[in-house]
Amino acid sequence: MTGLRAFLLPHRVVMLALALGVVIWCAVALRWDWLPKYLPLIGEGIWRTIWLLAVTSVLGFLLAIPLGLAQAAGPWYLAAPARVFCTVIRGTPLLLQLWLLYYGLGSLFPQFPAIRQSELWPYLRQAWPYAVLALTLSFAGYEGEVMRGAFKGVPSGQLEAARAMGMPRLTILRRIWLPLAIRRALPTLGGETVLQLKATPLVATITVVDIYAVASRVRQDTFIVYEPLLLLAVVYMVITGGIVLGFRWFENRVPSRVA
Amino acid sequence: MLETLTEAFPTLSLLAWEPPGWGANLVRGLVNSIQIALGAFGLGLLIGTGGAYGKLYGGPVMRDMLAVYTTVVRAVPELVLILILYFAVTDLVNQALVSFGYDRVQISGVAAGIAVLGVVQGAYATEVLRGAILAVPVGQLEAARAMGMPVLKAARRITLPLMLANAIPGLANLWLIATKDTALLAIVGFAELTLQTRQAASSTKAFLTFFLAAGVLYLLITLLSGVIFGRVEKWARRGQPGSGGGGR
Numbered sequence: 001m002t003g004l005r006a007f008l009l010p011h012r013v014v015m016l017a018l019a020l021g022v023v024i025w026c027a028v029a030l031r032w033d034w035l036p037k038y039l040p041l042i043g044e045g046i047w048r049t050i051w052l053l054a055v056t057s058v059l060g061f062l063l064a065i066p067l068g069l070a071q072a073a074g075p076w077y078l079a080a081p082a083r084v085f086c087t088v089i090r091g092t093p094l095l096l097q098l099w100l101l102y103y104g105l106g107s108l109f110p111q112f113p114a115i116r117q118s119e120l121w122p123y124l125r126q127a128w129p130y131a132v133l134a135l136t137l138s139f140a141g142y143e144g145e146v147m148r149g150a151f152k153g154v155p156s157g158q159l160e161a162a163r164a165m166g167m168p169r170l171t172i173l174r175r176i177w178l179p180l181a182i183r184r185a186l187p188t189l190g191g192e193t194v195l196q197l198k199a200t201p202l203v204a205t206i207t208v209v210d211i212y213a214v215a216s217r218v219r220q221d222t223f224i225v226y227e228p229l230l231l232l233a234v235v236y237m238v239i240t241g242g243i244v245l246g247f248r249w250f251e252n253r254v255p256s257r258v259a
Numbered sequence: 260m261l262e263t264l265t266e267a268f269p270t271l272s273l274l275a276w277e278p279p280g281w282g283a284n285l286v287r288g289l290v291n292s293i294q295i296a297l298g299a300f301g302l303g304l305l306i307g308t309g310g311a312y313g314k315l316y317g318g319p320v321m322r323d324m325l326a327v328y329t330t331v332v333r334a335v336p337e338l339v340l341i342l343i344l345y346f347a348v349t350d351l352v353n354q355a356l357v358s359f360g361y362d363r364v365q366i367s368g369v370a371a372g373i374a375v376l377g378v379v380q381g382a383y384a385t386e387v388l389r390g391a392i393l394a395v396p397v398g399q400l401e402a403a404r405a406m407g408m409p410v411l412k413a414a415r416r417i418t419l420p421l422m423l424a425n426a427i428p429g430l431a432n433l434w435l436i437a438t439k440d441t442a443l444l445a446i447v448g449f450a451e452l453t454l455q456t457r458q459a460a461s462s463t464k465a466f467l468t469f470f471l472a473a474g475v476l477y478l479l480i481t482l483l484s485g486v487i488f489g490r491v492e493k494w495a496r497r498g499q500p501g502s503g504g505g506g507r
Contacts, residue, residue: 011320090435091481092474093442096453100470103457107466198336205446212338225350229343233335240334 030227038218045211046235052200052210053239056132057193060139065178067140068147082144089141095202097138102130102206131203139196146188150181183254190247194240211235281459281469288455289476292441295372295451300437302377304430307384312414314389325385332382338443344375345447368449376440380433387429391422424495431488438480452476 035042067086070078089097109115109124123129154177162172201212215228310329313321332340348371353363395418403413445454452473460469 009319012323015320015323087481088474088478092477093439093453095442095445096456096470096473096477099453099457100467100474103460104467104470107464194334201336201338202443212336225346226343229339229346232339233331233343236336236339237331237334 026230030230031224032227034218034222034224034227038214041214041217042211042231045209045214048208049197049200049210049212050239052128052131052135052203052208053193053197056135056139057196059132059136060196061143061189063136063140064143064147067144068149068151068181069173071144071148072151086141086144086148089138090145094134094138094199095205098131098134098202098206101134102127106130127203127207131206131208135196135199135203138199139192142195143185143189143192146185146192147181150185151177153184154180186247186251186254190244190251193243193247197236197239197243281455281463284455284459285452285469285472285476288450288452291369291449292438292451292453293480295369295376295441295444296434296437298369298373299376299380299440300434302373303380303384303433303437306377306381307388310381310385311388311392314385315392329382329385332379337376337379337440338446340379341375341443341447344378345371348374368444368447371447372441372444372449372451376437376444379440380437383433383436384430387433388422388426391426391429392418394425395421420495424492424499427488427492427495431484431492434484434488435481438477438484 067082070082071086074082106124115121115124158176158180159172162176167175200210204210204213204216207213212232215232218228219225310325314325317325349366352366356363399417399421400413403417408416441451442453444451445457448454456469456473460466463469
């Protein structure tokens with residue numbers, strides 16, 4: 001209660017009233033009559049955006065662990081390729097990577113009859129596998145760099161203690177090194193996930209129908225310029241808020257006492 | 260050597276400078292990209308400096324408005340912001356022109372791109388610079404105030420030079436984001452490197468060649484910027500104890 005009272009300073013009340021006024025003006029003065037017709041499509045688009053975000057973040061993070069480990073502690077023949085991968089992913093625009101995979105590989109594959117006759121071909125003809133691949137590689141590239149720092153930042157005393165207890169190397173990784181590194185990476189992980197969300201609308205350019213593509217279609221069908229874009233902005237802000245709150249909740253649950 | 264290469268990969272000859280090749284187009288796109296990135300980065304720095312000072316020393320209303328600005332811009336995808344700002348800015352300018360009795364104008368792609376990406380960059384730069392200013396030791400500012408320095412002079416001679424060293428890593432990151440965000444302007448039809456590449460690729464069907472070539476160009480910018488920012492950080496840290504320049 002005191003928190004709410006501290007928040008509601010006089011100028012904030014005025015600002016909130018102004019914001020409410022803008023929202024009401026938007027609801028009344030702008031055109032929203034297209035909304036009921038496109039509602040199912042919008043729901044599908046939001047679902048696909050969240051699905052892409054979840055799948056590519058999880059896969060990308062799983063890929064980032066070996067990338068970070070190779071750079072932090074691996075021999076040079078593992079560390080060098082991992083570093084080159086991270087540099088290339090972080091040094092080129094995601095849109096270019098996406099188009100390279102979709103148009104480049106997509107135009108290469110049909111030239112090989114073996115690929116065309118394989119079981120995978122029905123999937124390789126669609127757009128979403130390329131979207132998932134590009135977004136996963138991108139997340140892995142950025143997060144691999146974070147994990148490198150996290151692995152390096154784990155206090156060496158912890159690892160020495162584990163080794164002194166005679167733990168095998170894989171057990172050390174599983175029970176000591178990795179959990180401590182993930183705990184260090186957790187604050188940045190939330191930010192990276194928000195950035196990943198903001199990267200998902202790019203997949204609309206290769207014909208994956210996410211919420212951005214739905215909004216573009218509404219704009220093309222109805223010639224309404226601003227309203228679908230406003231809806232898009234609100235949807236993304238809500239999802240971002242969800243991600244931030246989710247990670248905050250998760251961080252509070254993880255014990256944070258670092259020895 | 261070069262001939263055997265072009266024999267092995269016949270599409271490489273498409274990268275030649277002269278018209279059957281598309282080299283000149285790619286380089287023109289690259290120049291456009293760099294131009295927009297530089298403009299957006301500069302505009303972002305201006306907005307960011309103002310925003311950081313506003314957030315730190317402004318009144319409560321100013322602070323809350325800046326908080327709304329940075330939160331909204333950092334929560335909404337750049338692509339959506341670019342579309343909203345691109346249409347809204349063009350529309351507003353044209354409405355203003357019409358109401359004053361002038362004809363509508365077509366706003367140039369470069370100007371619109373710089374304005375839009377600059378607003379996005381400004382939000383991130385605000386946070387980077389705010390953190391860097393906070394990291395300036397309080398004693399330095401107190402000393403300046405005790406010497407009777409006016410506020411603006413203290414900002415120019417004490418705060419800004421001292422915070423620059425702290426801000427450089429964040430700003431380097433922002434510059435890389437700016438160069439990569441120029442690719443998004445391809446979607447509103449601006450002829451920067453990515454769109455030029457796509458046009459070249461789809462008219463010659465040599466997709467891999469062109470996209471890889473563009474990737475190399477972007478990568479060159481990134482690597483070169485890394486070297487330059489490393490130098491700048493070393494310069495900004497001159498005379499500071501303990502760091503030995505650059506390293507963490």
